[in-house]
Amino acid sequence: NAGVTQTPKFRILKIGQSMTLQCTQDMNHNYMYWYRQDPGMGLKLIYYSVGAGITDKGEVPNGYNVSRSTTEDFPLRLELAAPSQTSVYFCASSFSPRDRNYEQYFGPGTRLTVT
Amino acid sequence: GENVEQHPSTLSVQEGDSAVIKCTYSDSASNYFPWYKQELGKGPQLIIDIRSNVGEKKDQRIAVTLNKTAKHFSLHITETQPEDSAVYFCAASTGGTSYGKLTFGQGTILTVHP
Numbered sequence: 145n146a147g148v149t150q151t152p153k154f155r156i157l158k159i160g161q162s163m164t165l166q167c168t169q170d171m172n173h174n175y176m177y178w179y180r181q182d183p184g185m186g187l188k189l190i191y192y193s194v195g196a197g198i199t200d201k202g203e204v205p206n207g208y209n210v211s212r213s214t215t216e217d218f219p220l221r222l223e224l225a226a227p228s229q230t231s232v233y234f235c236a237s238s239f240s241p242r243d244r245n246y247e248q249y250f251g252p253g254t255r256l257t258v259t
Numbered sequence: 260g261e262n263v264e265q266h267p268s269t270l271s272v273q274e275g276d277s278a279v280i281k282c283t284y285s286d287s288a289s290n291y292f293p294w295y296k297q298e299l300g301k302g303p304q305l306i307i308d309i310r311s312n313v314g315e316k317k318d319q320r321i322a323v324t325l326n327k328t329a330k331h332f333s334l335h336i337t338e339t340q341p342e343d344s345a346v347y348f349c350a351a352s353t354g355g356t357s358y359g360k361l362t363f364g365q366g367t368i369l370t371v372h373p
Contacts, residue, residue: 246308
């Protein structure tokens with residue numbers, strides 16, 4: 145299994161540009177998550193999904209959008225990039241917490257700079 | 260919502276020494292407490308976790324303790340090795356609910372000197 149894969153690894157955007165961060169998992173996990181990690185800070189949840197077609201906001205959703213059309217993919221969309229969105233973005237996935245298997249598996253991250 | 264505080268922010272030890280990282284949480288409903296290790300350029304990886312019905316859990320050189328009354332939990336690494344150098348994050352979750360949302364601490368940069 146490849147686990148959780150993310151593309152691209154690095155990206156520089158100009159203010160106002162848009163982009164999509166890709167995330168794919170091959171572990172047949174129902175739950176998927178997007179986090180951002182700012183320097184010296186812990187990870188903050190942006191959006192999450194409990195299955196195809198179902199998404200919900202996390203702690204810091206403003207400026208982002210998500211969709212979940214398949215179990216495997218959970219892309220994160222930035223519509224109008226702002227310098228405050230400069231961060232490292234991590235995608236994660238897990239089985240359903242209802243199954244009492246709570247481990248989240250993280251991808252390698254996308255480092256985004258907005259200038 | 261849940262708030263998780265983690266200390267210290269940096270920790271430097273000699274190889275073979277023990278390292279202890281402490282976290283406090285605010286939501287008494289939290290019942291799942293994982294610890295993640297993040298190596299440079301990689302995503303976090305779960306190293307150990309504990310649930311609220313257990314006070315202590317060990318896995319070789321690492322252990323986690325939980326004090327529900329005081330709402331704090333700690334990571335203990337014994338006989339540290341240079342490869343233990345990384346950023347460590349604690350987290351808390353109301354794992355029994357529908358959504359496994361984790362609230363993370365700020366992270367501890369652990370450096371083990373040979």
